[in-house]
Amino acid sequence: MGRSLIKTVVDLLLVFGLMAMFGTGYGMYISPSGKFARAAGQWTYLGMEKHTLKDVHTLLGFSMVVVAAVHLALNWRPLLSLVKRMNNSTAIAVVITFVILLTGISLYAFT
DSSP, X not given: OOHHHHHHHHHHHHHHHHHHHHHHHHHHHHSOOTHHHHHHOSOOBTTBOHHHHHHHHHHHHHHXXXXXXXXXXXXXXXXXXXXXXXXXXXHHHHHHHHXXXXXXXXXXXXX
């Protein structure tokens, strides 16, 4: 497989993974909770119960992190080229945003 085909497959995995995460997240959002869940009985969305939706959503999230890391590795040179063309204040803003994002992911993963 050529590099272009691999990049296309990774990009499609990101798009479809994002759509699947949206679907499971929406299912968790509309799922009943508390006494409404007990009254609703056997509630399902896309054939999955609320706890199953949560597990699938979490698994998809971790899979997306791996695919996003592969995407960054495949596109590292264009990313560095883009950062080098930025002025200093924009580059600092990008670095700060990236650090905040990684801190948030780390805090979520280890709590």
